[in-house]
Amino acid sequence: MTQTDAAPDFGPNDPIFAAPRRSNWVRLRTMILLRWIAIAGQVVTVILSLVFLDLALPTGLIAVTIAVAVITNVAAALIYPENKRLNETGLAGVLVFDMVHLSTLLMLTGGLNNPFASLILAQVAISAAVLRLNATLLVCVVAVGLTTTNFWVYVPLSTTDGAEMHLPPLFRLGFWAAICIGVIFQAAYARRVTLEMTAMADALQATQMALAREQKLTDLGGVVAAAAHELGTPLSTIALVSGEMLEELGEDSDLRDDARLIRDQAERCRMILHSMGRAGKQDSHMRHAPLSAVLEEAAEPHGARGVELIYDLAPTGAVEFDPEDEEPVILRRPEVVHGLRNLIQNAVDFARSRVWIDARWSDETINLRIADDGPGFPPDLLPVLGDPFMRSRNAGRTTRREDSQGMGLGLFIAKTLLERSGAELVFANGADQFTDRSARLTRHGAIVTLRWSRAALAAEGGGRGALGENQPTDI
Numbered sequence: 001m002t003q004t005d006a007a008p009d010f011g012p013n014d015p016i017f018a019a020p021r022r023s024n025w026v027r028l029r030t031m032i033l034l035r036w037i038a039i040a041g042q043v044v045t046v047i048l049s050l051v052f053l054d055l056a057l058p059t060g061l062i063a064v065t066i067a068v069a070v071i072t073n074v075a076a077a078l079i080y081p082e083n084k085r086l087n088e089t090g091l092a093g094v095l096v097f098d099m100v101h102l103s104t105l106l107m108l109t110g111g112l113n114n115p116f117a118s119l120i121l122a123q124v125a126i127s128a129a130v131l132r133l134n135a136t137l138l139v140c141v142v143a144v145g146l147t148t149t150n151f152w153v154y155v156p157l158s159t160t161d162g163a164e165m166h167l168p169p170l171f172r173l174g175f176w177a178a179i180c181i182g183v184i185f186q187a188a189y190a191r192r193v194t195l196e197m198t199a200m201a202d203a204l205q206a207t208q209m210a211l212a213r214e215q216k217l218t219d220l221g222g223v224v225a226a227a228a229h230e231l232g233t234p235l236s237t238i239a240l241v242s243g244e245m246l247e248e249l250g251e252d253s254d255l256r257d258d259a260r261l262i263r264d265q266a267e268r269c270r271m272i273l274h275s276m277g278r279a280g281k282q283d284s285h286m287r288h289a290p291l292s293a294v295l296e297e298a299a300e301p302h303g304a305r306g307v308e309l310i311y312d313l314a315p316t317g318a319v320e321f322d323p324e325d326e327e328p329v330i331l332r333r334p335e336v337v338h339g340l341r342n343l344i345q346n347a348v349d350f351a352r353s354r355v356w357i358d359a360r361w362s363d364e365t366i367n368l369r370i371a372d373d374g375p376g377f378p379p380d381l382l383p384v385l386g387d388p389f390m391r392s393r394n395a396g397r398t399t400r401r402e403d404s405q406g407m408g409l410g411l412f413i414a415k416t417l418l419e420r421s422g423a424e425l426v427f428a429n430g431a432d433q434f435t436d437r438s439a440r441l442t443r444h445g446a447i448v449t450l451r452w453s454r455a456a457l458a459a460e461g462g463g464r465g466a467l468g469e470n471q472p473t474d475i
Contacts, residue, residue, distance in 0.1 A: 111154025342414035422456030
């Protein structure tokens, strides 16, 4: 894991990140429908060429070629169920068949003298968008091979009076080059865009899973806290009554041991519920809390990992926090807690000994900075930090951060969740971000700066006043 990984919750071996099987998304019925559209277009084109353009075409061979496609379509529709999905080999076979079919028609109607030769790019685009690299390369090689064959082998186009229609050799050569270059360009372009869309979709799915899990944990904590709060009074009553029974019963009473057992077990239940509900009550404390409490909650899982966490909270312009200053009370949103937790874990993972968590606030903004004394982010990845599934290009570096590789999914999750809460994130390296000399000498690692408008995070009421009575918990 690198600092660009930010401790993702879902690793590369998770099923949602298994080797892509995007070809399974394509139904056979979709390809059958597209082929019917192509067949209809071919029939209409042949009829128009014979009737209006007065061309002399080998109609018998053309009819046989089109009939082969019709028979193949009908057979596929009858043999396979409607929900049949093509695997990669099957879809590649369908695309190659369609290219061979189109190439045969072009061979019978002038080869590259026929302007419809460019339609072979359609199969290339589909393969680049759906198939993996090896299958896409196969389809591209077949497309270039068939185009080259049509350059040399074809039945000349001619009119009914015997006049042949053909392009000048130089134009035909240019048309061949344009199609071949188009095959390469379109395959690379479509594949690149599709890979980015797929990576983003997978990463967004992981983000939703992380947020859902955080929300479930929050809800569960609220239920447990509410149970501990509501059961506290009856357990205290049981302990009180059992204590009075112990005082009234004599030392030799058979019921004394039973009363002591009741008191001890009631106390045990109270302690268990207290420990389970220590995160708070299902009241206003569960929905908003002081900024320092939210930061400490986010950092809590990493407080005992051998790295010192140093908090520095103060109003903007103040040197240090004055207890009389009113600390902002913010909404305790799961995406904020989970996003900050990812960033803090990332800093702790690569810090040498310290991580600084600085917070400043004004009437308009809340600013947060997480810095460490580690080796920093790989410089070549700074421009793309926060993108999913990136990998460091510097495999030969020696530092822990720069020597290891990761998917970058953790930072993507953190960035997505925090931006959803209204934050603006900036990733940087080094002491140049600090004006104080002591800070420049120590905080020389990775730096993440976050900025919210206060209205985006602040809870209603804003200050430290009473947060109201406990509310019933919906189960």
